[in-house]
C-alpha cells in the first residue's frame with residue numbers, strides 16, 4: 500500500500516517517517532508538506548495528517564509529537580512497538596546517560612517507559628546492558644580505535660549493504676587495494692600521537708585475502724601501532740569458507756586476540772537462499788580449526804528472521820551452535836536495507852516467508868545464557884523484521900570492547916579502507932564523520948585526498 504503522511508510543517512520529517520514506517524513496514528510511506536496535500540490525496544491509498552504546533556523547546560516538541568503519533572498509530576493498528584517511539588540505532592545510550600548522571604535504576608526505567616513508551620522487557624534489557632557496558636568502559640581511558648576494512652567476500656549475501664565485492668572477480672585489484680590501505684594506515688599512524696585502545700579488521704571478509712596478503716596487512720599494522728598492547732585485536736573471519744589452517748596461523752603469529760566465524764544459520768537450504776555459498780559443515784570445520792590453532796575468543800553471528808526460517812529452523816541452528824560453544828554470540832534481526840539485493844530484487848524473494856518475533860529472539864537469548872553468556876551490547880537498524888534489535892552476548896571477559904566503544908560513541912574511530920567511516924568524537928559531544936568511497940576504484944583514485952582529509956585539523960581541532 501502507498502501511504503501518504505501530510506505534515507503541517509517541515510519539521511521532524513525523518514522522525515515521523517520512521518515511526519509510521521515502523522507501524523506499516525511493508526507500505527511505501529511518503530511525507531508531504533501541506534502545499535502538496537492534493538497530490539497526497541489523489542495519488543496515495545491512505546493519508547494521515549500530522550499537526551505540528553509551534554514550539555520553543557525542539558527536543559520536548561519532538562518527544563511530544565512522537566508520543567501522540569505513536570498512540571494514534573497504535574490505536575489504529577492495534578500494534579505496540581517493543582522500542583516505543585525510539586527510532587535511533589543506539590537505545591542503550593539513554594540508560595547509559597542516566598547511569599552517568601547518577602540516576603537510580605528505577606528512574607531510568609520509568610523514563611524509558613513514560614517518555615519513549617518502551618516496553619518493560621526492552622527497558623530492562625537496555626538498562627542491564629548499559630550497566631555491563633559502564634563497568635567495562637569505566638576501566639579504560641577514552642581515546643581512539645583503529646578500523647581497517649577489507650571489502651571483499653567470496654560471494655555477496657542477499658541482505659548485504661556493506662561495501663563488499665566478490666573477490667574472485669576483483670582478485671587482480673587486491674594488491675593495489677592493500678597498497679592504498681597501507682598508505683592510509685601510515686597517514687593515520689603519523690597523525691595520531693597516542694596508541695589505539697582496540698584494533699578491528701572487518702569488511703567484507705578479511706580472511707578472503709590470501710595468506711601472504713593477510714601477513715602483509717598484519718605486519719604493517721604491527722609496525723605502525725603497538726598492537727601487542729592494545730586491549731583487543733579483532734579480525735573478522737566471517738565466512739567459514741575462507742578459513743584455512745594457514746590463514747589462522749598467520750593471524751596467530753600476530754597479536755590477534757579475537758576472531759569471528761559467522762554461521763548466520765546452520766540450515767543449508769537457507770544459506771543457499773541468502774547467497775552465502777557455504778555449508779553448515781564448513782562452519783563447524785572452520786570453528787574447530789580455529790580452536791585447534793588456539794583461538795580462545797571466537798564470536799559467532801546469527802541472523803533471526805531469515806527466509807523461510809521459523810522456530811524449528813532457529814532451534815536447529817541454536818542446538819548446533821551450542822555444541823560448538825563459542826565465546827560470544829551476536830544475534831541479529833534481519834533488516835531489509837534499501838540497497839540490498841533482498842530489497843532491490845524483491846520479486847525474486849517475496850515468495851519466501853520472513854518472520855521474527857520476541858519469542859525467537861528469546862530462544863537465542865536462552866541459548867546464549869545456557870552457554871554462560873550475558874547480553875553486553877545492543878543496536879538497532881532501520882527496517883528490522885519485528886522492530887526488534889541486534890544483541891551481542893558474551894562470556895565474562897570475552898565481550899567485544901570495540902563494539903561497545905563504537906556503539907556508545909565513547910572513542911573516536913580512525914577507519915581506513917573503502918567504505919570505512921571515520922568518526923571524530925570530541926569532548927564536547929560533537930561528532931564529525933568522514934566516509935571513504937565504497938567503490939575500490941574511486942577509493943584508489945582519491946587515496947591521497949582521503950589521507951589528507953582524515954588527518955586534517957578541520958576534523959580533529961574542534
Ligand code: SF4
Pocket residue numbers: 651652654655656658659660661663702703704737738
Ligand atoms: S559476508 Fe558480510 S560483508 Fe560479505 S557479503 Fe555477506 S553480509 Fe556482506
